[in-house]
Amino acid sequence: ADWKYAFEESLTEVQGVYATKFKEAVEANSDHTIQLFPYGTLGESADIMEQAQAGILQFVDQSPGFTGALIPEAQVFFVPYLLPTDQEHLARFYKESKAINEDFSELYAEQGLELLVMFPEGEVAMTTKEPVKSCADLNEVKFRVMTNPLLVESYKAFGATPTPLPWGEVYGGLQTNIIQGQENPTFFLYSTGIYEVTDHITYTGHNNFTTAVMANKDFYDSLSDADKKVIEDAAASAYDYIVEYQKGLAESELKKIKEAKPEMTVTVLSEEERACFKEAAAEVEAKFIEMTGESGKAILEQLKADLEATKG
Amino acid sequence: MALTIFLIMIVLLLLGFPMMIPLLVASFVGFLFMFGDIGKMDFMVQQIMAGIRPASLIAVPMFILAADIMTRGQSANRLIDMVMKFMGHVKGGLAVSTAAACTLFGAVSGSTQATVVAVGSPLRPRMLKAGYKDSFVLALIINASDIAFLIPPSIGMIIYGVISSTSISELFIAGIGPGLLLLVLFSAYSMVYAFINKVPTEPKASWAERGQAVRRAVWPLGFPVIIVGGIYGGIFSPTEAAAACVLYAVILEFIVFRSLNIPDIYRIAKSTGLITAVVFILIGAGAAFSWVISFAQVPQAILAAVGVADMGPKGVLAVISIAFFIGCMFVDPIVVILILVPIFAPVVKSVGLDPVLVGTIITLQVAIGSATPPFGCDIFTAIAIFKRPYIEVIRGIFPFTVMLLCVSVALIYFPQIALFLRDLAFR
Amino acid sequence: MDDLKENNPHDSSLPGFLGVIDSTISRVESVLLAAGVLLMALNTVANVVGRFVFQYSLFFSEELNRILIILITFAGISYAARQGRHIRMSAIYDALPPPARKGFMVLIAGVTAVVMFALCYFSIGYITKVATSGRVLPSLQLPVYWIFLWVPVGFFMTGLQYTLTAVKNLTGKDIYLSTRVLEGYDKDELEV
């Protein structure tokens, strides 16, 4: 059959690379074909999610940050310093985590979705107009965040003035100084040209961008066991590929940024410099539990246990 | 399927149905073809909602409101009087000033529809009074507003830059050359038009008269200050600048000039809402239609049939120009960029074209498309605002389309028009 | 603005009680339109003031504008149908003789009404989907389907206006663009 798969980024960005690998694997091992729909071609994140839930699309990639409006617990991935920055640890964690593969699987199933895989898209970096060495440097900085309550809470706790802005206005907003900072994974800073309108990149290690690939549940359940295996294997091989692909991705994209704009400063905060951000994280964690109650708390605990268990 | 729905659309359009109907019925039929029943048609509604969702669209009703307040009060007239005292004695002076005002306003506001409203509503009555034909006036306003796509900030270029991973700063600089070239061409045409049609000029004003006109326009000159200063000074986004203009217009007309009263603002707001609705439902219907086209992978099929992969760089550029030109005839420009750019990206790369040049050409086509019949958001806006029949609004557009197409061809053969400034700044 | 006084935009062509309902709906729509636009301006200005004066962005500003734009669009399409203001390309139509124009107008109004009623039905379906998914607006934390509630009403009222236009063309002797507008563009721009 001909299946359709939509995602939130362009074909050459991480979600697009994953989707391409997934498509190749499925098409190599079965008679099925997959058509890919990059960002915007069928609508925005919430639109393609609804289309996947209705079975118009068979596969969809949506980051838990956006899923928060549907599944509040998914916002757990915005709790700062929950996830480690060590890529190898992360790679093991997403694969083996009980919270993801059992608890979240169930939550997605309630929404008519079969969770196939969650994978990391890289450490989130802040880009700003002025250097950032501590929370104090974020004081009075209008920092663009996605319209997500927990993210707003995080930057409030970091001392910035969180400013929710649609992505389309971020570049112009930075250029005209309406905002003075924003956060995203390194590859995104390069591919979207955001580096052109900011002067400092800072790694505080507060988060790793996570994304999730799902199938429509009715569609998935109706498949033969052989087809299910094709999909599972494709998801797993694309996962291995994307983990490998991302090794050094941040470095290579950072190099491209430095070539295009040599005056860009890149700072990785030391443990001491991170102290105030880490303190702020506790507030955000409390806010998360307040918002999601017992079930959120349980998932948070399970995630922490899983992270401990997958430490190298 | 593609042929059927295009035919349905053209036929319904020509028969005089409200314009949302051809787009909606074509989408209905597309859904029927793809899913076999009406079970999935809820998603037409989803896409209509998606079409009117972008936050940047809010600038449109805001500028309509501000312009309406200015026009019915005194601000607009005082500004135009001032311009006329300086330009009135030149053949075609008013038309050239209109073209320049559209370019400047459009450049800053980033919205061509807002420009049609904000510059067009005060200047059109003035041009009619001066003896220009309405078809020329409407075409000039619509086309000069579209220069805004090319001069930064440009939403179209930002979106192109993001999905094609091209430097947005370079795109911005590359757009300036072709944008100014268009302004020069439009101005020249305006002067020729005024000369041939013997549009009368005003007697040359004395410096004392000019001084007085400037004094009368001091308060209204705050509008360009708010828009240009506010946006480039980092105080407002274009949408917010529009809202700030509303506030300033209210203060001027109600408190300073005392030319309007409270019932007036109610009526103006209502009329703004009506125009907004008439245009936005078309944007929504266009989004539903483009979803169908995108889902059915119609552009890919057409491109494969054309054999674009085997063409040289100039051939690819020509195909890109034509594809965007046709696409924007029917669908919102931003949506066309989102759908077509990823399809063309591999070809552009394989023939080694400069993505900045491609982006500039695409932006130009998008500008042409929004001002070219049968569909075009700026045509819709002009019809809704000026309450003129469709046929009259598009009657004078042809010469402008020819000038725009000349610039597109020139860009393909002389890319330096776009790249000169870019190379100066970045290479 | 003078013709406004002699020609009340809310006058209904319907007889008796139906006419009262019709003109009440027209009034409600026009209040929604005006209030929607003014609130949008207020909301946007307030956000700028908040950001600059108080260093505080209104988190719900964008979502509120989204709600308002839906309200304006869907109150507006029905009001525009009533006023005969929807954009159409009438070149061929205008060239036809009056009896053919009349027939065409009945067809156009009839088909448009059917499409609007169909969209009303589909929008109810869509709202049900969004409601059962439990999706909420990230900042306001309101259920997303709330912001769509006016959509089916707008489609339904628009369909009704076109139905009435078809009926009016069938029963009256003139050709009507809408229930209260005769065809043809006025020389002077008419006030709505």
Ligand code: NA
């Ligand atoms: Na512009």
Ligand code: NA
């Ligand atoms: Na067009």
